[in-house]
Amino acid sequence: MTITAPPEHSADLELAVTAEPVPRTQWQLFRRRFMHHKLAVFGLIMLIAITIMCFFPGIFARGHHNGFDISTALSGAQGPSMKHWLGTDEQGQDFFYVLLKSGQISLKIGFVVAIVSTTFGVFLGSAAGYFGKWVDGPLSALTDLFLVMPFLAVIAVLLQYEGHSAGWIIVALSLFGWTYVARISRGQVLQLKQKEFVEAAQASGAPSRRIIGRHMLPNMFGPIMVNLTLSVAYAIVAESTLTFLGFGIQAPQTSWGLLLSDNEGAVNDTSKIHLLLFPGLMLLIVVLCVNFIGDGLRDAFDPQAKHST
Amino acid sequence: MLSYIARRILYSIPVLIVASFLTFWGLRIAFDPLAKYRNLHSPDAAANLLQHKKELGLDSPIAVQWWHWLTKALHGNLGISQRTNNPVFGELIHKMGTTVHLVFWGTLISALLAIGIGLYSAVKQYSAGDYIFTGASYLGIAMPPFWFGLMAIVIFVTWPVTTFHLQQPILYSIGLHGTGQSGIFNLDYYRHLALPVATLVVQSVASWSRFERASMLDVLSADYIRTAQAKGVPRRKVIFKHAFRNALIPLVTVMALDTAYLFGGLIITEQIFSISGMGRYFIDSLTAGDAPALLGWMLFTAFFIILFNLIADVMYGVLDPRIRLS
Numbered sequence: 001m002t003i004t005a006p007p008e009h010s011a012d013l014e015l016a017v018t019a020e021p022v023p024r025t026q027w028q029l030f031r032r033r034f035m036h037h038k039l040a041v042f043g044l045i046m047l048i049a050i051t052i053m054c055f056f057p058g059i060f061a062r063g064h065h066n067g068f069d070i071s072t073a074l075s076g077a078q079g080p081s082m083k084h085w086l087g088t089d090e091q092g093q094d095f096f097y098v099l100l101k102s103g104q105i106s107l108k109i110g111f112v113v114a115i116v117s118t119t120f121g122v123f124l125g126s127a128a129g130y131f132g133k134w135v136d137g138p139l140s141a142l143t144d145l146f147l148v149m150p151f152l153a154v155i156a157v158l159l160q161y162e163g164h165s166a167g168w169i170i171v172a173l174s175l176f177g178w179t180y181v182a183r184i185s186r187g188q189v190l191q192l193k194q195k196e197f198v199e200a201a202q203a204s205g206a207p208s209r210r211i212i213g214r215h216m217l218p219n220m221f222g223p224i225m226v227n228l229t230l231s232v233a234y235a236i237v238a239e240s241t242l243t244f245l246g247f248g249i250q251a252p253q254t255s256w257g258l259l260l261s262d263n264e265g266a267v268n269d270t271s272k273i274h275l276l277l278f279p280g281l282m283l284l285i286v287v288l289c290v291n292f293i294g295d296g297l298r299d300a301f302d303p304q305a306k307h308s309t
Numbered sequence: 310m311l312s313y314i315a316r317r318i319l320y321s322i323p324v325l326i327v328a329s330f331l332t333f334w335g336l337r338i339a340f341d342p343l344a345k346y347r348n349l350h351s352p353d354a355a356a357n358l359l360q361h362k363k364e365l366g367l368d369s370p371i372a373v374q375w376w377h378w379l380t381k382a383l384h385g386n387l388g389i390s391q392r393t394n395n396p397v398f399g400e401l402i403h404k405m406g407t408t409v410h411l412v413f414w415g416t417l418i419s420a421l422l423a424i425g426i427g428l429y430s431a432v433k434q435y436s437a438g439d440y441i442f443t444g445a446s447y448l449g450i451a452m453p454p455f456w457f458g459l460m461a462i463v464i465f466v467t468w469p470v471t472t473f474h475l476q477q478p479i480l481y482s483i484g485l486h487g488t489g490q491s492g493i494f495n496l497d498y499y500r501h502l503a504l505p506v507a508t509l510v511v512q513s514v515a516s517w518s519r520f521e522r523a524s525m526l527d528v529l530s531a532d533y534i535r536t537a538q539a540k541g542v543p544r545r546k547v548i549f550k551h552a553f554r555n556a557l558i559p560l561v562t563v564m565a566l567d568t569a570y571l572f573g574g575l576i577i578t579e580q581i582f583s584i585s586g587m588g589r590y591f592i593d594s595l596t597a598g599d600a601p602a603l604l605g606w607m608l609f610t611a612f613f614i615i616l617f618n619l620i621a622d623v624m625y626g627v628l629d630p631r632i633r634l635s
């Protein structure tokens with residue numbers, strides 16, 4: 001086999017061989033690898049932009065006090081125009097403004113559920129993995145139990161009983177979101193327990209709390225962060241689904257799921273189709289961005305692993 | 310093999326029992342079975358209430374109540390629905406009959422598509438087709454299923470009807486049969502089924518095909534595949550005889566575990582397409598606060614999820630003898 005590398009490539013190679021290795025911290029290495037993942041960087045920028053737009057809708061959908069435009073107030077839902085980029089809703093409000101404002105709760109629920117359920121899952125999972133039998137047994141039984149419960153149904157029952165506030169949605173979704181990350185952290189801790197540095201820490205008399213917190217957690221950071229991003233997507237979709245079915249957010253609060261639920265009738269009226277199209281697109285874009293970021297994090301934390309999925 | 314199946318069944322019984330107790334307890338807290346007697350304003354309302362309480366066995370401890378409910382349930386008696394006043398068991402059997410259509414076609418089509426796409430993407434890794442399927446699966450995984458259903462109705466029902474002024478849409482978005490139509494050897498049935506099944510299929514195919522691709526790639530890099538190729542086994546035979554069977558094992562497990570999500574997906578699909586199956590029954594019972602119906606529903610659903618998991622375990626044993634023997 002003959003090597004026919006283009007000249008600039010071989011120059012690059014030479015440079016790499018002769019150059020002094022630049023000392024880099026873990027964080028710098030991680031950042032470089034993440035930045036190489038184009039889709040992840042794109043996703044991160046998009047997600048930040050969408051979040052800013054949702055929490056300051058007045059700046060981006062300017063000119064309509066609270067999104068309300070008196071000239072279109074009585075004319076019902078109208079399609080996109082130069083004045084109203086995404087059209088107006090049934091009440092004559094600028095739909096772009098409504099869409100951004102509705103994103104606030106959806107995003108908030110997504111981020112809070114991800115953080116709460118991941119914290120909870122890591123805590124329980126690593127305890128089960130580290131202490132073994134007496135914690136592990138009940139926990140494994142519990143995760144088995146969660147597998148046989150249709151989670152959407154159980155959450156719907158809970159919300160029907162407790163009320164449809166954002167707070168209870170967060171509690172309910174977190175209650176079902178932790179099992180997966182718990183299983184992952186349990187597996188990680190079981191692996192790390194065999195490592196010499198853990199043994200060394202145990203031998204030097206470090207308390208379990210310190211061994212898990214200072215020695216093991218930093219080594220599990222990668223999979224946990226990846227899982228955190230995936231939980232954001234899970235929570236946002238679950239919230240919109242529950243709300244769509246009528247068990248989630250209710251007026252006067254609003255979310256993307258509620259917009260879809262309120263405008264479900266537009267399926268029979270092609271002139272109002274923008275009321276269904278855009279909230280769904282927003283959900284799709286946000287979840288796509290979050291998944292891209294997750295992929296980028298996975299590559300950045302674990303460059304050696306095969307990424308066939 | 311038989312002892313393996315028996316072991317798996319024995320293991321799932323306690324899970325089902327504990328799940329049923331927790332559900333019973335939770336629903337008893339959430340819904341007052343005496344609600345319909347409470348707001349009666351007759352003079353002897355209080356006495357009546359007490360009498361009903363005794364009749365329904367609500368004065369005994371929750372564990373005893375649950376035991377009564379469970380022993381009755383094992384005899385096929387799940388109580389009377391408060392909403393419809395019909396026996397819950399019969400209603401659930403009836404609704405299940407409708408839902409089975411969706412589950413059957415949804416799972417079958419998803420599995421075939423996912424295996425086909427996964428195989429193709431793995432064998433022709435980094436080809437144009439692989440990239441297209443990868444992009445599509447990203448979209449499929451990120452798309453909220455109910456939104457896909459709504460958009461499918463707009464594109465395949467509303468839009469053709471308004472644009473071409475059709476008397477009837479090509480595909481229907483309500484129910485499983487047109488009026489006066491029945492049977493499964495009937496074009497009408499498939500015109501009704503297409504959109505709801507597509508809604509169920511989209512998400513499963515997206516994630517399952519990624520999974521099948523990954524496990525196929527894993528297997529294709531194994532030593533025994535190289536050996537087979539080196540001794541001159543034709544490529545087609547290597548892929549289908551040596552690699553495919555092993556690549557199927559992880560997918561079977563994932564498919565079975567996803568049945569829990571399938572039942573969630575059914576709730577959405579049946580709601581959007583007005584199909585009166587298990588999913589609709591759940592929503593109707595929940596909004597009416599019908600505790601006996603909800604309890605029965607949960608037990609039925611948990612039973613089916615466990616059954617699917619059991620089937621997966623058994624398939625696992627069939628596909629991989631090492632697991633059966635350990």
